[in-house]
Each structure stands twice: as structure tokens, then as C-alpha cells.
Amino acid sequence: MEALPQTLLFGILRSGLYALTALGLAISLGVIGVVNFAHGEFVMLGAFIGFWLYLTLSGVSGLGPAVSPLVIVIGLPLSAIVLYAIAAGVYRFTLRPVLRQPELNQMLLTFGLSILAVNATSIVLSPQAKDANLAWRFDLLELDFVNVTFARIAAFVVSAVLVGATYLLLARTKLGKQMRAVAQNRLGAQIVGIPIDRVYEFAFGLSAALAAAAGVMLIFQTQVSPFLGLGTLLKSFSIVVLAGLGNLAGVIWASLLLGLAEQLVSQYVPGGAALRDGLFFVIIFLVLIVKPSGLRR
Amino acid sequence: MRRNLIAWAVFIAAVAVLPWLGVSNDRYLMLLANVMLMFMTLALSWDVVARTGQLSLAHGAFFGLGAYGVAIAHRTWALHPLVGIVIAACAVATVALALGVVTLRLRGIYFAIATLAFAEVLRTVALQFPDFTGGTVGIAMPPLFDGDRVLSYYLIGAIFVLALATSLAVRWTRLHYAVTAIRANETVAQVMGIDVVRVKVVLFVASATLAGLAGAFYMPFITHTDPNDAFDIGRSVASLVFPIFGGLYTTAGPVIGTILMRSLEEYLRVTPPWKEGYQVVYGLVIVVAVLFMPRGLLGLVQDLRLKRPDRRWAWRFSR
Amino acid sequence: MALLEVSGLVRRFRGLAAVDRLSFRVAEGQTVAIIGPNGAGKSTTFNLVSGLLGVDGGTIRFRGADVTRSPAHSRTRAGIGRTFQVVQPFVDLNVMDNVIVGALFGASASLGAARADANRLIELVGLGDKRFSGVSALTLADRKRLELARALATKPVLLMLDEVMEGLTPTEERDAVRLLSDVRAEGVTLLLIEHVMSTVRDLSDHVLVMDYGKKLAEGSYEEVAHDPKVIEAYLGTDTEA
Numbered sequence: 001m002e003a004l005p006q007t008l009l010f011g012i013l014r015s016g017l018y019a020l021t022a023l024g025l026a027i028s029l030g031v032i033g034v035v036n037f038a039h040g041e042f043v044m045l046g047a048f049i050g051f052w053l054y055l056t057l058s059g060v061s062g063l064g065p066a067v068s069p070l071v072i073v074i075g076l077p078l079s080a081i082v083l084y085a086i087a088a089g090v091y092r093f094t095l096r097p098v099l100r101q102p103e104l105n106q107m108l109l110t111f112g113l114s115i116l117a118v119n120a121t122s123i124v125l126s127p128q129a130k131d132a133n134l135a136w137r138f139d140l141l142e143l144d145f146v147n148v149t150f151a152r153i154a155a156f157v158v159s160a161v162l163v164g165a166t167y168l169l170l171a172r173t174k175l176g177k178q179m180r181a182v183a184q185n186r187l188g189a190q191i192v193g194i195p196i197d198r199v200y201e202f203a204f205g206l207s208a209a210l211a212a213a214a215g216v217m218l219i220f221q222t223q224v225s226p227f228l229g230l231g232t233l234l235k236s237f238s239i240v241v242l243a244g245l246g247n248l249a250g251v252i253w254a255s256l257l258l259g260l261a262e263q264l265v266s267q268y269v270p271g272g273a274a275l276r277d278g279l280f281f282v283i284i285f286l287v288l289i290v291k292p293s294g295l296r297r
Numbered sequence: 298m299r300r301n302l303i304a305w306a307v308f309i310a311a312v313a314v315l316p317w318l319g320v321s322n323d324r325y326l327m328l329l330a331n332v333m334l335m336f337m338t339l340a341l342s343w344d345v346v347a348r349t350g351q352l353s354l355a356h357g358a359f360f361g362l363g364a365y366g367v368a369i370a371h372r373t374w375a376l377h378p379l380v381g382i383v384i385a386a387c388a389v390a391t392v393a394l395a396l397g398v399v400t401l402r403l404r405g406i407y408f409a410i411a412t413l414a415f416a417e418v419l420r421t422v423a424l425q426f427p428d429f430t431g432g433t434v435g436i437a438m439p440p441l442f443d444g445d446r447v448l449s450y451y452l453i454g455a456i457f458v459l460a461l462a463t464s465l466a467v468r469w470t471r472l473h474y475a476v477t478a479i480r481a482n483e484t485v486a487q488v489m490g491i492d493v494v495r496v497k498v499v500l501f502v503a504s505a506t507l508a509g510l511a512g513a514f515y516m517p518f519i520t521h522t523d524p525n526d527a528f529d530i531g532r533s534v535a536s537l538v539f540p541i542f543g544g545l546y547t548t549a550g551p552v553i554g555t556i557l558m559r560s561l562e563e564y565l566r567v568t569p570p571w572k573e574g575y576q577v578v579y580g581l582v583i584v585v586a587v588l589f590m591p592r593g594l595l596g597l598v599q600d601l602r603l604k605r606p607d608r609r610w611a612w613r614f615s616r
Numbered sequence: 617m618a619l620l621e622v623s624g625l626v627r628r629f630r631g632l633a634a635v636d637r638l639s640f641r642v643a644e645g646q647t648v649a650i651i652g653p654n655g656a657g658k659s660t661t662f663n664l665v666s667g668l669l670g671v672d673g674g675t676i677r678f679r680g681a682d683v684t685r686s687p688a689h690s691r692t693r694a695g696i697g698r699t700f701q702v703v704q705p706f707v708d709l710n711v712m713d714n715v716i717v718g719a720l721f722g723a724s725a726s727l728g729a730a731r732a733d734a735n736r737l738i739e740l741v742g743l744g745d746k747r748f749s750g751v752s753a754l755t756l757a758d759r760k761r762l763e764l765a766r767a768l769a770t771k772p773v774l775l776m777l778d779e780v781m782e783g784l785t786p787t788e789e790r791d792a793v794r795l796l797s798d799v800r801a802e803g804v805t806l807l808l809i810e811h812v813m814s815t816v817r818d819l820s821d822h823v824l825v826m827d828y829g830k831k832l833a834e835g836s837y838e839e840v841a842h843d844p845k846v847i848e849a850y851l852g853t854d855t856e857a
Contacts, residue, residue, distance in 0.1 A: 035406045035409065035410070037413075094584060094588060097588060098587060098588065101587075101591070102350065102480075103350075103404075103405050103406065104347070104350050104351070104352050104405065104480075105587050105591060107352045107405075107406065107409050108352060108537070108541070108583055108587050109583070109584060109587045109588070111352075111354070111583065112579075112580050112581075112582075112583025112584040112586075112587065113580065113584060114580070115534055115576055115577070115579055115580030115583065116577055116580025116581055116583075116584060117580070118576075118580075119575075119576045119577035119579075119580060120577050120580075122577075123577060230417065230530075231417075233413075234413065234414050234417055237410045237413075237414065238414070241407070241410065275425075277418075277421040277425070278418040278421055278422060280414060281411075281414040281415060281417070281418040284410065284411055284414050285399065285411065285414075288399055288400055288403060288407055288411060289399050292403050292407065471720050471727055474709075474713065474716060474717045474720055474721075475717075475720075475721065477706065477708050477709055477713075478706050478709070478717045480708065481706040481707055481708050481709070482704055482706060484668060484704075485700070485704045485706070486706075486717075487667075487668070487687070487688040487689050487692075488666055488667075488668065488688055488689075488692055488697075488698055489689075489692065489717050489718050489721050489722050489766070489770060490689050490692040490693050490718070490721035490722030490723070490724070490770055491689055491717075491721045492687070492689045493689070
């Protein structure tokens with residue numbers, strides 16, 4: 001039974017990055033109303049930026065893994081800015097024109113962008129076969145009864161800060177309130193004079209920036225490859241579906257649930273490690289059967 | 298309509314005659330022909346469900362499910378491949394029914410997400426249960442018709458004709474009205490007396506079964522597969538790119554789109570630097586099509602025809 | 617036995633009752649108008665009766681049968697037809713095919729019979745020369761004609777019309793009233809949501825007034841037009857006693 005505190009802790013820590021990625025998706029879905037199948041690629045590109053930064057810094061300084069904190073400090077704003085710009089461009093040139101088209105076309109568009117991004121990255125940055133392999137890890141931090149790597153703690157802290165900051169933005173700032181207004185009532189928001197196009201662009205850019213930040217933190221936990229987007233996307237979808245469309249606050253609870261469930265299943269269910277990977281589908285499927293509107297009351 | 302059917306009959310005849318035009322001796326060309334028919338089936342099947350306005354990202358997964366179904370049936374009960382193919386198709390139909398009944402009564406985005414998740418789950422399940430599926434090593438079975446590519450050509454040809462018939466049926470029966478209404482406005486379609494969920498489910502199951510049949514053919518044809526091959530997301534992408542490129546909601550569109558794009562793909566696959574990332578073309582085609590030619594090549598052609606002086610004629614047959 | 621009987625109908629949106637214990641009946645052959653200020657719950661009532669929204673309480677009986685839990689398409693086939701306040705033609709189909717949809721599925725006709733019905737109805741509403749037009753080529757009045765023809769194609773026993781007169785010029789209004797009288801003459805029971813009082817006065821034998829989801833008043837046009845509660849609901853408190 002000593003495994004239980006460790007399992008729970010892991011679950012909570014993992015939920016940090018899940019929440020960060022899912023929040024971005026929830027924002028673009030809730031504010032703009034479009035399903036962004038390329039959201040995972042925002043994470044992936046952020047990861048590549050972080051990884052490039054790591055290679056550059058550790059190579060230049062000769063310091064090796066010790067540059068990691070620096071990578072975080074520089075990488076987060078850098079990737080956020082770059083991905084915000086990319087997302088804004090994507091919005092203006094491809095997404096905005098199709099907002100008037102049926103939902104099927106919008107979904108096809110973001111799906112096409114996803115395929116484009118994954119394969120273009122594969123061609124340009126690294127041939128498919130070669131994953132970027134990080135041979136180093138943060139040291140283990142050994143507490144009383146749990147072992148956890150710095151990487152996980154750092155990821156959780158960063159996620160908590162960014163998620164908290166986003167909620168503050170949504171609650172307190174003018175832009176945030178505009179976003180919430182648009183999410184609640186598109187037509188009404190336009191009638192009262194909210195510049196809906198700018199709000200859309202900002203929401204999309206913000207979702208990408210959050211995803212990019214998550215990507216940077218991911219380089220310390222997993223291999224970086226052009227294909228890491230899909231798994232991230234699916235987990236984010238299951239969180240968003242569980243929380244209920246438009247329920248931004250619920251994203252935190254849903255992320256915790258997914259994080260904990262994953263760890264508990266892989267630890268305590270026989271054959272669980274295999275099932276863990278499919279958990280997101282089980283969650284999506286069950287929610288859709290039982291209560292399609294999610295956790296929202 | 299009659300003119301249309303005659304044109305297709307001619308096409309089918311041409312397809313049937315192909316091996317006798319000297320192609321049958323070239324194993325590589327016969328391979329291409331078999332695979333081409335397989336992809337045309339896949340493309341036609343995807344288009345059928347797209348007509349209800351739904352985006353399925355699982356067609357590659359149904360394909361893989363069909364492939365594994367035949368292989369597992371063979372390994373477990375030593376069934377003749379043809380019997381195995383039928384059984385695999387039934388299995389796919391059942392799974393599609395379960396998935397469809399749950400997700401098709403909801404908004405289209407849930408369906409799309411669920412199909413994507415479903416596809417990925419199948420791949421991981423195939424990887425994680427090696428006792429059942431052979432895991433990463435994959436699964437094998439003896440070659441179809443002992444490797445006779447002409448016979449297998451006629452088998453996939455028959456499956457293709459089935460897909461063709463399904464597509465034509467959706468166009469030329471009252472289903473056409475139901476499907477177009479559903480796609481245009483589900484709510485109003487209901488109020489017009491259409492049982493929207495049932496239509497969507499029926500077409501989804503039919504469509505998935507066709508994809509499953511294509512996959513079930515693939516397995517004995519190729520004799521070996523593994524989860525990354527059978528559930529390659531590239532096939533889900535291909536099944537939607539080909540119809541989009543050729544022209545959605547038509548029968549000729551998926552067929553033409555497949556022929557053109559697959560030929561291009563064969564070229565790209567062996568040409569660096571596209572080799573591994575040739576699917577970037579797929580992504581590009583999807584984006585360009587949605588932005589600039591939503592009705593594909595056929596749509597472009599039809600639009601050119603609309604510029605003719607007799608405009609009233611143009612709308613005589615609804616799009 | 618009333619054709620349509622609504623009892624204690626309730627529908628809430630996040631705690632707010634859009635329809636609050638509403639009860640009324642429509643007898644066969646009648647023309648009933650539902651009027652009331654904006655937000656009174658009139659369109660919601662239509663959505664509940666046609667089956668597009670689920671009820672939170674109460675029952676709906678049509679021709680004696682309880683249809684409260686029936687799906688929308690079954691209700692249409694049973695004889696409840698409707699049009700929408702914001703017209704919603706099927707944009708990918710031409711005029712003819714739009715109407716055929718109604719006939720094929722709402723009236724369960726064969727393709728041949730559906731075509732014949734569609735032709736007849738298109739003539740009836742006055743769209744004969746635009747039979748093969750695309751929807752985008754139609755004026756608003758024409759789209760409303762299409763909407764009506766399509767609803768009629770489902771062979772309704774009860775036809776619910778949601779603000780049919782909205783956006784029409786006086787001439788078009790007169791044509792519409794005449795058209796509706798013809799429809800009524802064919803034996804269709806009409807239930808209208810209307811803001812244009814002249815239409816209400818000319819067409820209806822019975823008026824129902826709604827406010828805040830409840831029934832405020834009921835009676836003939838004259839009775840209702842002079843009811844102080846109704847006047848207050850529309851105009852606010854009367855300044856002269």
C-alpha cells in the first residue's frame with residue numbers, strides 16, 4: 001500500500017500539464033466554437049522550440065543539463081510568443097474564412113492543418129525515424145515516502161501558475177471578460193460592440209501560447225517527436241468533454257480526474273499499464289453515453 | 298439517372314477487362330491495380346458518411362479492424378479467407394453500430410472526436426495485447442488465392458462494385474433527399490419527418506463495413522500486418538483526402554480523386570525528401586480544398602458549366 | 617376531444633422557467649393565435665410541442681395520444697407541422713426538392729406522389745415559376761412561401777406558424793392572409809404566433825396571451841385586446857386610470 005501516496009501524487013502532478021493543454025483547447029472551443037484538431041501540434045511545436053533552446057544553450061555554454069532552468073525561463077515566453085504569432089496567422093488566413101461554413105468544413109480544416117504541421121515538421125526538422133532523444137533527467141528528489149523527479153514538480157508548478165494566470169485574465173481583465181461574453185452569446189456580444197474578430201484571434205493565440213508552454217515543459221518528461229501531438233490532443237479532448245463544453249472552470253477538475261485515474265488504473269488494475277493508454281477513449285465514450293453535457297450542472 | 302448508370306457500367310467493364318490488356322503478367326502493375334481498387338472502396342465509403350455531414354476519422358481504423366479480424370479468425374478457427382472476410386465485416390459492422398448509436402445522436406463534433414479517439418485506441422489495443430494480436434510483431438496469414446493477383450483483383454473488384462452500388466443508391470433513392478436535408482439542417486430535417494439519428498447510424502454502419510471489407514481483403518493479400526501498418530492514421534487521412542480532392546457527395550469524385558492522388562503518392566513515396574512525409578501533400582490538399590474548392594475537382598467542373606447561358610437548367614438537379 | 621391539449625407544460629433553462637405551467641387546447645378546425653411580448657415563451661412552446669425541445673414537466677396530447685416523449689420526426693408524421701420564425705430552407709436543394717423532402721418523409725409518400733404533391737403545393741403558394749430556383753435567388757416573401765409549402769407537404773393536421781408575417785410588406789401580408797385562409801379551408805387547424813395584430817384579428821377565432829412563460833389571458837380577439845392585464849404586459853402601466 002505504500003504505492004498509494006506515490007500514485008496519488010503522480011496523478012496530481014501529471015494533471016498539471018493536462019490542465020494547461022486542455023485549457024487552451026477549451027478556450028478555442030468555447031470562445032470561437034471550433035474544434036481545433038491541430039491543438040496537439042501547438043504543443044509539439046512548443047516542445048521543439050524548447051528542445052532547440054536546450055541544445056543551443058547547453059552546447060554553447062558547455063554546461064549540459066544544468067541549463068534546464070534557463071531553458072524554462074527563456075523557453076516559456078519564447079515559445080508562447082512564437083506560437084501566438086503562428087496561431088494568429090493561422091486564424092487570419094485559414095480559420096476566419098471558414099467560420100461561416102458548416103462545422104464539417106471547419107473540422108476538416110483544422111484536421112488538415114494538423115496533418116500538414118506534423119508532416120512538414122517531419123520533413124523539415126527531422127526525418128520521421130529519428131526522435132529527439134533526451135538522455136538526461138532531473139535528479140530525483142526523495143521525500144519521506146515518495147520519489148519524484150524535479151521535472152514533474154517543475155511541470156506542475158509552471159502549469160499551476162499559467163492556469164491560474166489565465167483564470168485571472170478571464171475573470172479580471174477586459175479582454176478576458178470579452179472572451180467570456182463571446183463564449184456565452186456570440187450575437188449578444190457583437191450587439192454590445194465587442195470586436196468579435198479580435199477576440200477570436202486573441203483566444204486562438206492564447207490557446208496556442210498555453211499549449212506551447214506545456215510543450216516546453218514536456219521536453220523534460222518525454223521524447224520529442226513530430227508525432228507527440230496526437231496523444232496530447234486526445235487527452236485534452238477527453239478532459240474538455242468531461243468538463244463540458246464551455247465549462248472552463250471544470251477543466252481543472254476533469255484534469256485531476258484524468259491524471260489520478262491514469263495512475264490508479266496503471267497501478268492497481270491488472271494489465272493496467274495497457275489500459276491506461278486507452279483511458280481517454282473510455283472516458284469520452286462513457287461521458288457521451290451517460291451525460292453528454294459533461295460535469296457541468 | 299440512366300445515363301449515369303450506363304457510364305458506370307462501362308467503367309466497371311473497363312475495370313474488369315484491365316487484366317486482359319496485358320497487365321496481368323506484370324506483378325507490380327497488378328499490385329497497384331489491386332491497391333487502387335482497395336483505396337477507391339475506402340474513399341467511396343468515407344464519402345457516404347460525409348454526406349450526412351459527419352466527419353469520420355476512424356475509417357482507417359475500421360480498415361485495420363477488418364484486417365485483424367480476418368487474421369485472427371484464420372488463426373483461431375482456420376477459416377477460409379473468404380469466410381473470414383465476411384466474419385470480419387460483421388465484426389466491424391457491430392462495432393460501428395455501437396459507436397454510432399452512442400455518438401450520432403449528439404453534435405457532430407462529439408462524433409468526430411470519438412472516431413479519432415476510437416482509432417487511436419484500436420492501435421494501442423493491438424499493440425498492448427500481444428497474446429491476442431501478436432503485438433508489435435504483427436500477425437500473418439497465408440496469401441489470398443495463393444498469390445494469384447488476378448483472382449484477388451476480381452475479389453477487391455467485387456467489393457469495389459459493392460461500394461459503388463452503395464454510393465449510387467444513396468444518390469438515386471429517396472436517401473438523397475434525407476441525407477442532403479440532414480447535412481443542410483438537422484433540426485429542420487427532423488421536423489420534416491426524417492429520423493435523423495437512424496439515417497446517420499445506418500449510413501455510418503454501411504460505410505464502416507465497406508472500409509472493413511477493404512481491410513479484410515488487404516490482410517490475406519499482403520499476408521502480414523502489424524498495428525502500425527493496419528491502423529496507420531495515413532489511411533484515415535487518405536480515405537478523406539481522396540473524396541475531398543475529387544469532389545464530395547458524388548460517386549465519381551472519390552473514384553477520380555483516388556486515381557489521381559494515389560498515383561501522385563506512388564511517385565512521392567520513392568522520391569526524397571518527400572519519402573517519409575509525403576502526407577504533407579494530403580494536409581495541403583485538405584486545407585486548400587476547404588478554403589478554395591470545397592466541392593473538389595468535380596465542383597470546379599460543375600461551376601464552369603454553370604457559367605453557360607441557360608442558368609435555369611443548372612439548378613434543375615440539386616447539388 | 618381537443619386536437620391538441622397542452623397541460624402544465626414546463627421548460628426551464630438554467631433555473632429560469634421559459635414556459636411555466638402552461639395549459640391550453642386547440643380544437644380541430646380552429647385558428648388559434650398566441651401573442652405576447654418578446655421573451656414570453658411563445659417560440660419555446662412551439663419547440664416543445666413540435667418535439668425539438670424536451671419538456672421538464674407537463675404533458676402534450678395530440679389527437680388523444682400522449683406525445684410528450686415522442687421524437688420530433690414521429691410527431692411530424694403524426695400530423696404536427698411547423699414553420700420557423702427565421703426561415704430555414706435547405707440551401708443545397710432547389711425549391712422543388714425542398715418541398716419534396718417534406719412530402720417524402722413527413723407524409724411518407726412515394727417519390728412519384730411526392731413530386732406531384734410538391735408541384736401542387738408550389739402552385740398553391742405562388743412559386744410556380746421558380747420551381748427550380750436555388751434558395752439564394754428567392755426574396756424573403758418567397759422563402760416564406762417555400763417554408764409554408766414545405767410544411768404543408770408533410771400533410772399536417774395541425775400547422776404551427778411562427779411569425780409568418782414578420783418582414784413582409786402590407787401587400788405581401790394580404791397575400792399571406794389569403795393563402796392561410798385557403799389552407800384553413802382545406803381543413804388544416806392553425807396555431808399561429810403573431811405580432812401583427814391585424815392578422816390576428818382577421819384570421820383567428822381564439823387568442824392566447826403569454827407573458828413570462830405563463831398564460832396571461834385567453835379569449836376572442838376583442839376580449840383579449842381590451843383586457844387590462846394584456847395592455848399592461850405590452851405597454852406597461854396605463855397612465856390614464
